[in-house]
Amino acid sequence: MAGNQSNNFMRKAVLAVAGLVLFYLCLYWINTQWDAYKVRILNLCAIYIGITLGLNLCNGFAGQFSLGIAGFMAVGAYTTALLTMSPQIKRAVYFIEPLISPLNSIQWGFLPSLIVAGLVSGLVGFAVGAPAIRFRDDYLGISTLGFAEIIRVVFTNTTHITNGALGLKGIPPHTNLYWSWTFALLCVFVMVRLTNSSYGRALKAIRDDEVAAEAMGVNLFYHKCLAFVVSATMAGIGGGLLGNLITTIDPNMFRFPLTFTVLMMAVLGGLGSITGSVISATVITIAMEALRVLEEPRVVLGIFLPGIPGMRMVVFSIALMLVILFYPKGFMGDRELGLDSFRNLAARFRRTFSHKQV
Amino acid sequence: MSDWRLETVTLEIFMQNIANGITLGSLYALLAIGYTMVYGILRLINFAHGEIFMVSTYFAFYGIAIFALPWQVSFVLAIILTAVMGVIIERAAYRPLRNAPRISALISAIGVSFLMSNLGLVIFGGRPKTFFRPQFFQIPIQLGSVRVVALFFIIPVLTVVLLAILNYIVYKTKIGLAMRAAQWDFDVARLMGVEVDRAISVTFAIGSALAAIGGIMWGLRFVEINPNMGLFPGLKCFIAAVFGGIGNIAGAVLGGFLLGFGEIMLVAFLPGLAGYRDAFAFILLILMLLFRPTGLLGEKQRVRT
Numbered sequence: 001m002a003g004n005q006s007n008n009f010m011r012k013a014v015l016a017v018a019g020l021v022l023f024y025l026c027l028y029w030i031n032t033q034w035d036a037y038k039v040r041i042l043n044l045c046a047i048y049i050g051i052t053l054g055l056n057l058c059n060g061f062a063g064q065f066s067l068g069i070a071g072f073m074a075v076g077a078y079t080t081a082l083l084t085m086s087p088q089i090k091r092a093v094y095f096i097e098p099l100i101s102p103l104n105s106i107q108w109g110f111l112p113s114l115i116v117a118g119l120v121s122g123l124v125g126f127a128v129g130a131p132a133i134r135f136r137d138d139y140l141g142i143s144t145l146g147f148a149e150i151i152r153v154v155f156t157n158t159t160h161i162t163n164g165a166l167g168l169k170g171i172p173p174h175t176n177l178y179w180s181w182t183f184a185l186l187c188v189f190v191m192v193r194l195t196n197s198s199y200g201r202a203l204k205a206i207r208d209d210e211v212a213a214e215a216m217g218v219n220l221f222y223h224k225c226l227a228f229v230v231s232a233t234m235a236g237i238g239g240g241l242l243g244n245l246i247t248t249i250d251p252n253m254f255r256f257p258l259t260f261t262v263l264m265m266a267v268l269g270g271l272g273s274i275t276g277s278v279i280s281a282t283v284i285t286i287a288m289e290a291l292r293v294l295e296e297p298r299v300v301l302g303i304f305l306p307g308i309p310g311m312r313m314v315v316f317s318i319a320l321m322l323v324i325l326f327y328p329k330g331f332m333g334d335r336e337l338g339l340d341s342f343r344n345l346a347a348r349f350r351r352t353f354s355h356k357q358v
Numbered sequence: 359m360s361d362w363r364l365e366t367v368t369l370e371i372f373m374q375n376i377a378n379g380i381t382l383g384s385l386y387a388l389l390a391i392g393y394t395m396v397y398g399i400l401r402l403i404n405f406a407h408g409e410i411f412m413v414s415t416y417f418a419f420y421g422i423a424i425f426a427l428p429w430q431v432s433f434v435l436a437i438i439l440t441a442v443m444g445v446i447i448e449r450a451a452y453r454p455l456r457n458a459p460r461i462s463a464l465i466s467a468i469g470v471s472f473l474m475s476n477l478g479l480v481i482f483g484g485r486p487k488t489f490f491r492p493q494f495f496q497i498p499i500q501l502g503s504v505r506v507v508a509l510f511f512i513i514p515v516l517t518v519v520l521l522a523i524l525n526y527i528v529y530k531t532k533i534g535l536a537m538r539a540a541q542w543d544f545d546v547a548r549l550m551g552v553e554v555d556r557a558i559s560v561t562f563a564i565g566s567a568l569a570a571i572g573g574i575m576w577g578l579r580f581v582e583i584n585p586n587m588g589l590f591p592g593l594k595c596f597i598a599a600v601f602g603g604i605g606n607i608a609g610a611v612l613g614g615f616l617l618g619f620g621e622i623m624l625v626a627f628l629p630g631l632a633g634y635r636d637a638f639a640f641i642l643l644i645l646m647l648l649f650r651p652t653g654l655l656g657e658k659q660r661v662r663t
Binding site: 059063065131132134135137138139141142143145146147149150153154156157256257260263267271308309310311313314317318320321324325328 | 401402403451454455458460461462464465466468469470472473476477479480484585589593596597600633634636637639640641643644647648651
């Protein structure tokens with residue numbers, strides 16, 4: 001029995017390593033063969049997967065309806081940008097008010113910058129989460145939205161740190177497929193491990209019934225804060241990757257519509273489903289680009305159609321409304337799509353098939 | 359940031375600020391009533407309320423600009439259309455989710471809000487439009503050394519009149535009684551023969567009509583209208599409603615006035631903090647929720663499952 005188990009473990013480990021190697025080989029192939037535009041979209045997919053998973057941890061698994069994700073992304077993006085930009089570029093960008101002293105002369109590598117960005121936004125997540133967890137449902141939503149707006153307003157006004165409304169330009173484009181997909185894989189890994197641990201079960205207990213969970217000995221404050229901090233950390237690192245992908249950031253990027261986009265990804269995929277988030281973040285990111293044709297003027301069958309700005313978000317809002325009205329749990333609900341479900345599907349298929357032959 | 363000192367002002371500027379504060383406060387109060395009524399009855403933040411407010415300004419604008427209606431007719435039509443729109447939104451987006459988890463209804467509300475602001479962008483165009491200001495609102499009035507246009511008087515006076523009418527409807531009529539009953543308990547109200555759905559529809563109609571009046575006056579006051587103008591006043595007015603005590607109409611009015619007044623005074627007397635104007639309301643909200651979650655005039659919260 002024990003031999004069988006370790007055998008099983010070995011098989012899984014070999015499969016996992018083989019899968020990873022194959023995955024990174026694919027990334028290498030894409031990186032060398034595909035054009036920059038497609039690579040950029042794939043980068044965005046990976047970043048949004050991570051951020052959506054973070055939001056899903058807080059909103060879906062722990063049931064803490066937070067609308068502050070854009071604020072955490074802003075913190076991460078600014079931290080990473082400030083740490084990775086070279087002193088020369090900083091001097092050129094901060095032409096209204098110079099950057100304060102320790103920040104204006106340092107330039108770090110990408111990895112330590114991302115780690116610091118994660119830590120800083122995790123800290124901010126704690127600062128936001130600790131008071132906010134006293135609220136429930138919609139009050140929590142609106143107060144976290146308020147925190148995100150406060151972060152944005154502070155960033156707009158602290159010109160000597162963030163360059164104010166002008167934003168930052170010339171951020172080094174460090175983000176590539178390896179960085180972003182490693183981040184996405186790490187987020188998936190953290191989520192799978194977390195949700196299958198006692199922490200994950202405690203979070204789901206809090207979501208289902210806070211009072212009962214507390215009566216069973218779940219420490220509400222600790223677990224809610226944990227969800228907030230992990231979620232904010234993921235959003236922060238994702239924001240950092242995003243900043244170094246698009247190379248310019250400004251406070252107005254991180255307004256409520258950004259939160260809405262991420263929330264939409266999590267809701268469409270199913271609040272409480274990891275694979276749902278992964279699939280819907282990928283699909284929506286690609287659809288966002290694909291539907292750009294709606295907003296560009298073009299000629300169809302000899303008829304000139306003017307582009308309609310805003311049409312993409314109309315399509316997505318309608319999709320969100322339809323899903324929440326007719327399929328409130330999203331595409332995946334809180335189920336997961338894994339090897340097991342494929343195996344079950346195959347088994348069922350085989351059964352029906354053999355049945356027919358008899 | 360560097361300029362923290364109090365601004366020295368002349369009497370004229372001071373009076374102008376008072377007038378600005380009262381008008382903005384009145385507009386916030388009108389919007390906050392819609393939030394507080396809907397929240398009181400459905401326990402739902404009607405995120406779309408700000409967009410209802412935005413669309414009403416466009417109704418009034420197009421009534422004058424395209425259909426060449428006299429402004430009185432256009433304004434009344436805009437108010438009626440907006441009230442109908444509020445009722446339709448409730449039917450389509452909130453009623454199917456009445457027994458769903460509160461978060462689903464909230465996501466639906468956020469979805470409606472985004473759908474409307476983006477539809478606004480598609481239909482009305484992203485470029486701001488200039489609202490038409492009829493001569494009637496621009497009659498100058500001399501008050502000692504201060505000169506203001508009639509609009510600054512019309513807005514608060516109209517607000518007070520509307521409040522009196524609202525008070526009459528809610529406390530003296532049968533439908534008002536039904537609304538108050540539904541606010542306490544749907545099921546028991548139904549058992550007592552109250553048509554809860556109708557009470558909710560009327561609540562949305564009244565709230566949206568007040569938002570439309572607020573929106574039209576907003577257009578008259580600030581002149582520029584654009585499809586994104588709903589989000590911020592909307593959020594701020596929800597905060598005003600929480601500040602005054604959610605579910606309480608008098609509280610919403612008080613909260614709206616205090617918030618509008620506070621914002622203007624902050625910008626007028628501490629110009630160094632003017633950039634933080636948009637954060638002011640949210641800081642107020644968080645402090646209020648932490649230290650007095652029931653709001654200024656709120657009663658102890660009734661828990662309804």
